[in-house]
Amino acid sequence: MTLNDFIHAPSLTAVLKQNAAAFSVRPVFADITHMLPEEKPYFADISTVYAREVLLCLDSTPVVAARSICPPDDAYWRNILDCGTQSLGFRLFDGKTEWFRSDFVMVNQHSLLKQRFSRLPEHMIALRTSLFEYQQQKLLLAECFLPTLKQFGFQAA
Numbered sequence: 001m002t003l004n005d006f007i008h009a010p011s012l013t014a015v016l017k018q019n020a021a022a023f024s025v026r027p028v029f030a031d032i033t034h035m036l037p038e039e040k041p042y043f044a045d046i047s048t049v050y051a052r053e054v055l056l057c058l059d060s061t062p063v064v065a066a067r068s069i070c071p072p073d074d075a076y077w078r079n080i081l082d083c084g085t086q087s088l089g090f091r092l093f094d095g096k097t098e099w100f101r102s103d104f105v106m107v108n109q110h111s112l113l114k115q116r117f118s119r120l121p122e123h124m125i126a127l128r129t130s131l132f133e134y135q136q137q138k139l140l141l142a143e144c145f146l147p148t149l150k151q152f153g154f155q156a157a
Helices: 003-007 012-018 037-042 075-081 088-092 112-116 147-152
Strands: 023-034 048-058 061-070 105-107 126-134 137-145
Touching: 003 126, 003 137, 003 147, 012 023, 012 048, 012 061, 012 088, 037 137, 048 075, 061 075, 061 112, 061 147, 075 088, 075 126, 075 137, 112 137
Parallel strands: none
Antiparallel strands: 023 048, 048 061, 061 137, 105 126, 126 137
C-alpha cells in the first residue's frame, strides 16, 4: 500500500493489522488537559478537554501518533475513548457506534509532536484531522504519520 493510500484510509487500525508486523497500541496519556492551538477552533467555548494520546506501533515501533479530544463532560465520547490498549479505530468502526465523520483535513503545521509527543522526532510525513459528531457532541482526532512507516513497506507512490 502506498503512503498516500494509507493516509487516506478510513481506519488506520484495519490497515495496520493487515501488515506482517505485529500491531499494538501504546497509550501515552488519558486525562483532562489544555487544548493545543490548532484545536481551539473546534471547541471555541471551552479551555480544557479530555484527551487520549496513543502511539500506533508495528513491531513495537511507533508509526502513528494520535490524539483524540472531546469536552471533559462528554460521557458518550469519553466512554468510547476509555479503551486502554485497544485502538480507537476498533471501537469507532465496530458497527455499534453512530456518528458522522468530516472529511480529512491535511495539516502542514501542528504542535502535536512538539508539545505532546516530545520524545518523537518533530519530522512527520503528514498529519490529518477529522471531526466525529454524534448528536451535536464532537470528537476531534489528529493522526500524525511518522517516517518509520517506510520501514514497514509504506512507500510513496
